[in-house]
Amino acid sequence: MRIVSILLIGNIETQVIFYIIYSVVLLVLLFAFAIRSYISRRDRKLYLQREVSEAIIENAKTIVLIFSLDGKVLLFNKFAQEMTGYSRKDVTGRSIDEIPFLDRDTELGEIIHEAVSEKTIVRNKEICFTAKNGRKIYSLWNIDMISDTENVPVYVAAMGIDITDRKNTESRLADSYQELESLYRELVTKEIELRLQFDDLNARDNDLRRSEERYRLAVEGVNDGVWDWDGRDGRLFMSKKGRDILGIDTDEEFLTIEKWFEVILREDLDKFVVSLNKYISEPQKKHFQIEYRVKDDDDEIRWVRTRGMAIWDDDGNPVRVAGSITDITEQKLADEKIHRLAFFDSLTGLPNRALLMDRFSIAEANARRKNKSIAVYFLDLDNFKTINDTMGHTYGDKLLLKVGEQLRLKLRKSDTIARLGGDEFIMLQTNINSMDDVYKLAARMLNVFKKPWKLDDREFYVTASIGISIYPNDGTDLRELMKNADAAMYRAKEKGKNNFQIFTPELNMKIMERMEIENHLRKAAQKKEFVLYYQPQIELNTGKVKCVEALIRWSDPHMGWIMPEAFIHIAEETGMIGNIGEWVMATACAQLCKWHEEGHDDLRVSVNLSAKQFQQPDIFEKIMGIIEKTGIKPEWLELEITESLAMQDLEHTTSILSRIRDAGFGISLDDFGKGYSSLNYLKALPITNLKIDKTFIHGISNSVNQAKIVKALISLAHSMDLTVTAEGVESSAQLGFLLKERCDTAQGYLFSKPKPAKDVDLSSYRTCVETSMEMSS
Numbered sequence: 001m002r003i004v005s006i007l008l009i010g011n012i013e014t015q016v017i018f019y020i021i022y023s024v025v026l027l028v029l030l031f032a033f034a035i036r037s038y039i040s041r042r043d044r045k046l047y048l049q050r051e052v053s054e055a056i057i058e059n060a061k062t063i064v065l066i067f068s069l070d071g072k073v074l075l076f077n078k079f080a081q082e083m084t085g086y087s088r089k090d091v092t093g094r095s096i097d098e099i100p101f102l103d104r105d106t107e108l109g110e111i112i113h114e115a116v117s118e119k120t121i122v123r124n125k126e127i128c129f130t131a132k133n134g135r136k137i138y139s140l141w142n143i144d145m146i147s148d149t150e151n152v153p154v155y156v157a158a159m160g161i162d163i164t165d166r167k168n169t170e171s172r173l174a175d176s177y178q179e180l181e182s183l184y185r186e187l188v189t190k191e192i193e194l195r196l197q198f199d200d201l202n203a204r205d206n207d208l209r210r211s212e213e214r215y216r217l218a219v220e221g222v223n224d225g226v227w228d229w230d231g232r233d234g235r236l237f238m239s240k241k242g243r244d245i246l247g248i249d250t251d252e253e254f255l256t257i258e259k260w261f262e263v264i265l266r267e268d269l270d271k272f273v274v275s276l277n278k279y280i281s282e283p284q285k286k287h288f289q290i291e292y293r294v295k296d297d298d299d300e301i302r303w304v305r306t307r308g309m310a311i312w313d314d315d316g317n318p319v320r321v322a323g324s325i326t327d328i329t330e331q332k333l334a335d336e337k338i339h340r341l342a343f344f345d346s347l348t349g350l351p352n353r354a355l356l357m358d359r360f361s362i363a364e365a366n367a368r369r370k371n372k373s374i375a376v377y378f379l380d381l382d383n384f385k386t387i388n389d390t391m392g393h394t395y396g397d398k399l400l401l402k403v404g405e406q407l408r409l410k411l412r413k414s415d416t417i418a419r420l421g422g423d424e425f426i427m428l429q430t431n432i433n434s435m436d437d438v439y440k441l442a443a444r445m446l447n448v449f450k451k452p453w454k455l456d457d458r459e460f461y462v463t464a465s466i467g468i469s470i471y472p473n474d475g476t477d478l479r480e481l482m483k484n485a486d487a488a489m490y491r492a493k494e495k496g497k498n499n500f501q502i503f504t505p506e507l508n509m510k511i512m513e514r515m516e517i518e519n520h521l522r523k524a525a526q527k528k529e530f531v532l533y534y535q536p537q538i539e540l541n542t543g544k545v546k547c548v549e550a551l552i553r554w555s556d557p558h559m560g561w562i563m564p565e566a567f568i569h570i571a572e573e574t575g576m577i578g579n580i581g582e583w584v585m586a587t588a589c590a591q592l593c594k595w596h597e598e599g600h601d602d603l604r605v606s607v608n609l610s611a612k613q614f615q616q617p618d619i620f621e622k623i624m625g626i627i628e629k630t631g632i633k634p635e636w637l638e639l640e641i642t643e644s645l646a647m648q649d650l651e652h653t654t655s656i657l658s659r660i661r662d663a664g665f666g667i668s669l670d671d672f673g674k675g676y677s678s679l680n681y682l683k684a685l686p687i688t689n690l691k692i693d694k695t696f697i698h699g700i701s702n703s704v705n706q707a708k709i710v711k712a713l714i715s716l717a718h719s720m721d722l723t724v725t726a727e728g729v730e731s732s733a734q735l736g737f738l739l740k741e742r743c744d745t746a747q748g749y750l751f752s753k754p755k756p757a758k759d760v761d762l763s764s765y766r767t768c769v770e771t772s773m774e775m776s777s
Contacts, residue, residue, distance in 0.1 A: 063139065063160035066146070071096050071116050074155065083139075083162055085132030101129050108141070108160075115143045116156050126163070138167040179285050183309050186324075225325035227308070229257060231280070231318040236260065242325040245304060247296030265301070268292035280321060283312040288321070291328065303332040345419040347397055348404035356418040356426060360478040363416075363430045367471060370431070374471035375438045376478070377427035378485035379407070379445065382463045382497040384423035386615045391458075391652060398455050399462065403448070410444045426482065432470075435502075442466055442500040449498065458651065463498035465489050474503050487511045493569065518570050520556050525579060529555050532587050533754035536762065537606065537725060537747045540739055543766025547604040547638060549747065550588035551754045552580070572612045581613040582622060589630035589637065591757050596632075600762055606638040606668060614641065620659050634664035638689065642670050654684055661686040668725065672713065683720070690717040694728020694748070701733050714741045735772035 057064050058077050063084075066075035076091040084091075084101055096102040096116070102109040108129045114120055122143035131137055139160040146155035225242020229235075235254040238246075246263050248255070264272055272292050279288040288308040293301050308323025340346075343355035351359065360374075367374050381403065388396040400423065407425060408417050416428040429441055445466060452459045467489025475481040488503040491510065495501065524530060534548040554562040571577040585607050592605045613619060627634055639660060641653075661667055668689040669682070682690075692713055699706030710726075717724045726738050729748030738746055750772075751765050 061162075063158075063162070065112075065158045067096065067112070067116055067156040067158070069116060069153065069156065071113075073099070080160075083131065083137055083160075084129075085135075101131070106130075108139075111141070111143065112156070112158055115158070119145055119153050119156075121145065122158075127160075136164075137162065138164045176285055183287055186307075226322075227306075227325060228322040229320065231320055238325075245302070245325050245327045246294050247302075249297075263294045263296075265293040265295055279308075280310050280318040283310075283316055288323065302327060302329045304328065345404075348401050348419050350404050350408070350425075351416060351418040353418065353420055356416060356420075356428070357478055359416045359418075360428060363428055364471065364476075367430065372430070373432040373473075374481075375427075375429040375432055375441070376469045376471065376481040376485045377425075377429065377442065377445070377500075378467040378469075378482060378489045379425040379427065379464050380466075380489050380493075381423035382465055382493070383611055384462070386611055387460070387462070391455075395455050395458075399453060402453060402455075403462075403464075406448045407445060410441065410448065426485075435470075438468060438470070438502075442468060446498065446500065460650065465492035465497050466500035467492055467503065468500060469503040490514070514570060516559070517562070517567050518574060520559065521554075521567055521570060521574075521576060524554055524556065525576075525583065529557075530580070530583065531555060531756065532584065532591065534588075534591075534605075534757055534760045535747050535754040536752050536760065536765070537745045538751050538765045538769070539745055540735075540743055540769060543764045543769040545600075545603065545762045545765070546745065547606050548760065548762075549606040549640075549754075550584060550591075550608075552584050553754075568610065572610055575612070577610050577612045578616060581610055582626065584608075585623070585637075586626050586630060589626055589632050592632055592636060593630055594757075595762065596636075603762065604636050604638055604666070606640055606666075608640045608670065611642070614653075614656065620656065620663075623660065623665070624663070635666070638666035638668055640668045640670040640691070650684060654686065657686050661688070671727075682716075687722065689723045689725055689744075691725045691727055697726050697728045697734055697738075697748075698730070700737050701731065707737065710737070711741050714738075714743050718742070732772040732775045735769070736775055739769065739773050 057075070059079075060077065061079055062077075063080040064075060064077040065073060065080060068074055073091050073094055073096065076086075076088050080091075081087055086099070086101070091099055096109065096112060097104070102112055104110055104113055106129055108127045111122055111125060111127070115122060120143075122141060125141045125143075126138070127141055128136055128138050140163050141158060141160045143156065143158045145153040146157050147153050225245050226239040227242055228237040230237075234256060236257050236259070237253070238248070238255055238260075243250070246260065248259060248263060250259075261269060261273065269292075272290055275290045276288065288310065289305065291303060291305045294304055295301055305326045305328045306323065307326075308321050310318045310321040313319050340349075343352060343358075344350065345352050363374055366372070381399075384396065384399075387399060400419070404417070404419060404425070407427070411417055411427065411429075414430050418426045418428075420426055427441075427445075429438065432438060446464065449461075449463045452461050467485040467487065469475060469481045469484040469488060471481055474484045484503040484507070487507045487510065488501040491507055492499050492501040531553050533551045533553050535551060536545040537547040537549060538544070539546040552564055552568075554564075554567060556562055568577070571580050588605045588607050592603065595603050609619075616622065623637075623639070627637065641657075657667055666689060667685075667687045668691055669685065669687045670691045671693045672682075672690050690713070692710060696706055696710050696713070700710055714724050723744040726734075726743050726746040727748065729735050729738065729746045729750045731750060734748075735746060735750055751768060752761060
């Protein structure tokens with residue numbers, strides 16, 4: 001029983017111990033479970049917080065970058081990818097030196113490098129960086145350190161906000177501000193105050209009236225007019241100055257815009273209306289500006305510039321347009337004057353070279369497109385310098401003006417005439433169908449010069465020489481065409497002037513020959529290459545040599561003997577004729593002295609005077625100087641002038657010749673019958689001898705009319721107490737006719753060719769004369 005009791009007691013103790021251990025274990029398990037449950041809940045909370053944080057960072061509209069302290073990118077959120085254009089794979093795990101937009105050379109890269117290396121903090125730093133696609137991104141950055149629990153920095157966090165839109169808005173606002181400020185500066189001098197804002201009309205009524213009065217004083221005080229159009233009710237305010245400029249005479253305070261339109265010139269009204277409507281149809285920041293013409297009650301035309309700036313409502317409707325009105329008439333006149341000076345000849349008002357080049361460019365393009373031709377005319381007045389030198393530049397200018405007017409009347413509207421300078425004119429004839437068009441226009445232009453020109457009751461003849469080149473045959477640019485037309489013009493002068501010539505390739509050779517002659521001619525006098533030949537003039541009733549004509553010859557070592565007709569006109573055009581003419585006269589006079597010393601006491605010498613020599617204001621003094629230097633008497637020298645020279649200006653020619661005649665010189669009118677042969681001129685000139693041109697003498701034997709003309713000329717000269725010399729006598733028949741008609745003297749190959757002084761035969765030619773007399777009888 002005891003044993004049983006002991007066993008029972010022992011069993012109870014064992015159970016107690018078990019329950020105690022079990023209870024402890026259970027408590028431990030419960031505690032462990034509670035701890036594990038706590039830890040699990042905390043981990044889930046932390047995980048949830050981390051997921052939320054990562055989601056917030058990932059989806060934030062902020063560029064977020066986290067770097068390790070060794071410069072590796074640990075985090076690169078979605079917005080950063082969108083803004084930079086780089087993917088997470090391009091950036092995460094890479095060093096910042098490997099990422100283009102974080103390179104040290106960029107401003108963003110520089111501050112991040114500094115933050116990583118120096119652990120610096122950045123606040124509100126505005127930076128512009130370049131995205132992968134090249135777009136500029138404006139951003140605001142904050143950079144901070146992420147520390148551990150012991151406050152030791154372990155990461156660098158950089159966050160950027162996209163402020164590109166703000167920057168663009170600021171830029172637009174700045175531009176708008178500058179535009180408004182510019183307009184304000186422009187208008188600030190025109191009006192002090194246009195409107196005062198007011199909140200309480202009744203309370204500020206007096207201030208408003210005073211303000212409006214100040215505004216009116218300011219508006220009326222400026223030089224420009226001010227206008228203000230209300231787009232809602234259509235009323236137009238315009239200052240008094242503006243109305244005066246436009247010529248609007250009304251006392252009404254407000255106008256309608258139609259009233260404004262009424263004074264605008266019809267040709268400019270459409271442009272004004274279209275421009276204004278186009279401006280107000282769409283809101284914009286630019287101001288409105290247009291220039292137009294107005295016509296007042298006195299039919300006076302004025303140029304006006306109108307400017308304005310509009311205000312639109314939210315629906316894009318213009319509610320107000322205000323601006324200025326400026327009278328720019330004087331400015332326009334000045335601009336037009338500058339334009340005319342730049343593109344028109346100041347004397348004739350014709351286009352100048354610059355405008356001619358522009359007109360040719362247009363004509364050439366049109367001709368090329370239509371497969372047409374263009375004619376370039378180079379017109380040069382013959383002996384124009386004579387008019388300038390003898391009558392003065394005033395008369396020369398008047399003549400050029402009249403010539404320009406007459407030539408312009410011969411052209412079509414599509415053609416162009418220009419003055420290059422001096423007496424040179426260029427014409428462009430467009431849309432040529434055939435050369436007949438060219439010949440007809442050239443003939444019309446030459447007809448202009450058939451009638452005498454009258455200037456201040458003085459009448460004289462002027463002719464012209466014309467050279468013509470054709471596009472594209474003779475050149476494709478204007479310079480080349482003008483050069484070729486110029487060559488053709490010189491050819492016209494060589495052919496006696498007062499005609500036109502068409503350019504041919506052969507003229508290039510002529511140009512080269514002319515240039516060679518001119519170059520050698522300049523040195524000929526220095527090298528003493530000029531020589532004088534003399535041709536006797538025979539007194540027909542005695543057979544004696546009473547006079548010899550001095551004729552210049554040129555012996556060039558390279559070109560050989562050159563006759564006067566090949567170089568005298570070049571000497572005249574280049575101005576060398578003065579020195580050459582003086583040398584001829586001095587040499588001839590000196591040779592005459594030698595012949596007198598040899599016993600030919602009654603011998604005279606005849607010397608030709610060129611037109612250029614005759615134009616010299618001191619020609620008489622130069623002739624007298626040569627006479628005194630050589631020691632001959634004036635009556636021993638006969639001066640020959642051409643008919644064309646005499647007719648250029650009769651009054652001037654008569655004045656000079658009278659002085660020469662009064663001094664005792666003989667004066668012979670050379671080549672009579674070759675030119676105009678005006679009896680009025682012949683009667684007025686103080687000449688002593690008339691020389692009949694050889695063309696008439698050569699025709700005596702072949703033409704009854706020619707013989708009658710020569711007979712009439714001899715009779716006419718004798719009736720005026722003039723002696724007569726026949727030029728170019730080559731046959732006994734010609735000489736017999738002249739003897740029968742009592743011609744005074746003759747010269748020609750029948751008696752002697754021109755020869756050097758040492759070879760001239762000054763003995764009697766009586767036998768030759770008598771033989772011709774017997775044959776004619």
